[in-house]
Amino acid sequence: MMKLKSKRFCRGSFKFGNGGNSVKGGEKRCGNNDNTIISEIKWELRPGGMLVQKRESSGSSVGEGMITVRVSTVSECHDVSIESTSTFGELKMILSLITSLEPREQRLLFKGKEREDDEYLHMVGVKDKDKVLLLEDPAIKEMKKLHRLAGTQQIGTPYCTISV
Numbered sequence: 001m002m003k004l005k006s007k008r009f010c011r012g013s014f015k016f017g018n019g020g021n022s023v024k025g026g027e028k029r030c031g032n033n034d035n036t037i038i039s040e041i042k043w044e045l046r047p048g049g050m051l052v053q054k055r056e057s058s059g060s061s062v063g064e065g066m067i068t069v070r071v072s073t074v075s076e077c078h079d080v081s082i083e084s085t086s087t088f089g090e091l092k093m094i095l096s097l098i099t100s101l102e103p104r105e106q107r108l109l110f111k112g113k114e115r116e117d118d119e120y121l122h123m124v125g126v127k128d129k130d131k132v133l134l135l136e137d138p139a140i141k142e143m144k145k146l147h148r149l150a151g152t153q154q155i156g157t158p159y160c161t162i163s164v
Contacts, residue, residue: 041053042054047085047120047123048123065083065084066081066082066083066084067081067082067083067084067121067126067127067128067129067130068080068081068128068129069081069082069091069121069126069129069130069131069132070129070130070131070132071091071095071108071131071132071133071134072131072132072133072134073099073133073134073135074135076099078095078098078099080094080095080098082094082121084121084122084126084127085120085121085122086120086121087117087118087119087120087121088108088115088116088117088118088119088121088124089103089117089118091108091121091132092106092108092117095134099134101136103117104137104140105136105137105140106134106135106136106137107134107135107136107137108132108133108134108135109132109133109134109135110124110125110126110130110132110133111124111125
């Protein structure tokens with residue numbers, strides 16, 4: 001069983017001025033001789049449209065700043081610095097410069113699932129130094145192979161003559 005201690009909140013002093021009860025940094029004192037300090041609440045709008053109370057930490061919260069993502073292919077590994085609020089599509093654009101694979105030819109997997117281009121890194125849970133797997137799309141890989149084979153074969157005459 002938990003015991004909760006109730007706190008007394010003051011009324012009225014916030015709407016019509018603070019009656020000389022103000023202190024530093026937007027904080028207000030409650031009551032006449034009470035030393036309780038109440039601070040103003042700051043709000044922020046998240047990418048998903050949710051309105052939440054703003055965090056007080058200095059840049060270390062999820063969804064802020066640059067992160068380094070380790071992208072590994074079958075034979076290589078690349079460290080890519082990107083904003084944590086970027087999408088997987090934006091990560092594909094950066095990887096196209098590094099790997100010379102077009103973004104439509106790339107498949108990115110994180111935590112065992114293929115991720116869509118419009119999914120945000122921080123919403124999926126990608127943090128600093130996390131690993132993302134880059135695979136080439138198998139259908140496009142087969143098409144390239146067929147184009148290579150068709151390019152090396154000699155094109156013969158379209159008809160043959162049969163003599164009896």
